[in-house]
Amino acid sequence: MRDFDLVRPASVAEAAAAFAASGDAAYLAGGHTLIPAMKARLRAPETLVDLSRLPGLTGVTRDGDRLWVGALTTHAAVAEDATVEAAIPGLSALALLIGDPQVRAKGTLGGVIANNDPAADYPAACLALDATIVTDRAEYGAGDFFQGMFATALSDGEIVTRVGFRVPTASAYAKFRHPASRYAVAAVYVARFTDGVRVAVTGAGPGAFRWTEAEAALTASFDAGAVAGLTLEDGDLSSDIHCSAEYRAHLCGVMLAQAVEGSING
Amino acid sequence: MTGLTINGIAHSADVPSATLLVEYLRDHLGLTGTHIGCETSQCGACNVLIDGVPVKACTALVATLDGAAVTTVEGLAAGETLHPMQAAFREHHALQCGFCTPGMVIAGIGIAQRHGADVTPGVIAHELEGNLCRCTGYINIVAAIAAGAKAMHDA
Incomplete structure (x- = not known):
């Protein structure tokens, strides 16, 4: 897997801003499609925006x-x-x-x-x-x-x-x-x-x-x-x-x- | 820097963002009990407990695990006393080559937690859908998990 910048925002707005600031970003949720795709180099985003800490999106x-x-x-x-x-x-x-x-x-x-x-x-x-x-x-x-x-x-x-x-x-x-x-x-x-x-x-x-x-x-x-x-x-x-x-x-x-x-x- | 606990010991992981948990465990910490079978999220040989829940360590990024508590197969026993699920695997000879065993033991603990002491062989077999044994020794594995589930709840 190619390395990338990992961003771990604390709000949806921060996540969207981090995505927009990167020329080539992907969102990471559970990762069970994206991470295998990155390992296979089918995806190689420069920035990975981890959504796992966003509040209020579960339940x-x-x-x-x-x-x-x-x-x-x-x-x-x-x-x-x-x-x-x-x-x-x-x-x-x-x-x-x-x-x-x-x-x-x-x-x-x-x-x-x-x-x-x-x-x-x-x-x-x-x-x-x-x-x-x-x-x-x-x-x-x-x-x-x-x-x-x-x-x-x-x-x-x-x-x-x-x-x-x-x-x-x-x-x-x-x-x-x-x-x-x-x-x-x-x-x-x-x-x-x-x-x-x-x-x-x-x-x-x-x-x-x-x-x-x-x-x-x-x-x-x-x-x-x-x-x-x-x-x-x-x-x-x-x-x-x-x-x-x-x-x-x-x-x-x-x-x-x-x-x-x-x-x-x- | 990512702060996480592994088998009860606090670690500060200073690793590239692309580092998988299984790589960190094996290559950085020498915890080679967590195996790499397929590395494509299929086989379950790399299962570990993250905050008590079985997860594939080949599909988790260390840098996203800040604050997590990870338990590998090395962290299950208390000194010389095997975890009840490990003891059940030994008792029922639930292995042939042994390669899938760490992931099976971790999956078995998850099954026992979700389904209780009286989990049936049918449910165990279904819940092992994310674990592959290339020796096809499933019969003894299912028997071991049934016994281990009982032992965990009696303990």
Whole structure:
């Protein structure tokens, strides 16, 4: 790993200022994507701005139909949180499927969504749970925030501060994990609201996306039979060393059925 | 300069920003019980406890650990008395080549802390997803962690 200047700011404003002052900076949250990328010299920032000491960016609160999670809340903390479990158990289950216990002890919600890995879990939850993503300078709907592989609406130096998930009447996440990396080969989040159903897919394409045909079918009739045989066009899906697009298209159907069953059976 | 405690001893680390905790432990302090298996955050051989929680030392920067308390495998025993999890690994012969063992012991302590004395083999196996044993000696490792969890809570 190339050496860098480490800055450890005590406030969001200081962090943003340190980022802006450097010609080539990166933010460090849990570090479980960035540090491996730096070791592999895929990233070599001149300045690393450590966000771990910023106050007020961890924890969970329920406010009406929104569940707010601080951007620096770790996956382990989300998985263990009683407020999350009571409001959106599907989100607790999703957090528990990220990485492994040591990764979950460090990895953060904000880090995941700012990076927007196409196989990351939280982008699917954000899309299906109609999330609002708040930063130090703006607020985004999840549909505007995620812009394809490793791309987001964030401008240079913008810091995600918290995410508000809309609380559904039922939801579940079904994930086919890559056995080595534990990222999603294909995964589906299904969320049922009083005004309709939202379905999001991750791992299968160049970025998380909503599956509108599945949403329409499930809004009409919320059972696995309503989406039996529904498939995605494999031309839009990823093909790589792990599996073909055709296989991913099949997996998405299987994960969709599992997520619907999970939403019904809790 | 980063002030941190390692196995109960205060250290002032004066190292480049890019120094990983595992490098500091092994190359600067000679604490070679923490192993480097993959160095890509996969294998868990470098697990240490940071403020009591298992973390991969190959994915932690020393300079971000100001004020932290680190425990490595060398810091688990009390003198000649093994930590209950270490004793359980010995009792159940939970090793073949031994390379993954320090990380497994640390992970086992975390599992015992999270799931208590009666953690089931199924939960242990699932929670070991971040630890690789290339000898595939998982059966005895799971048995050892179950016994170690009981012993930790009886202690």
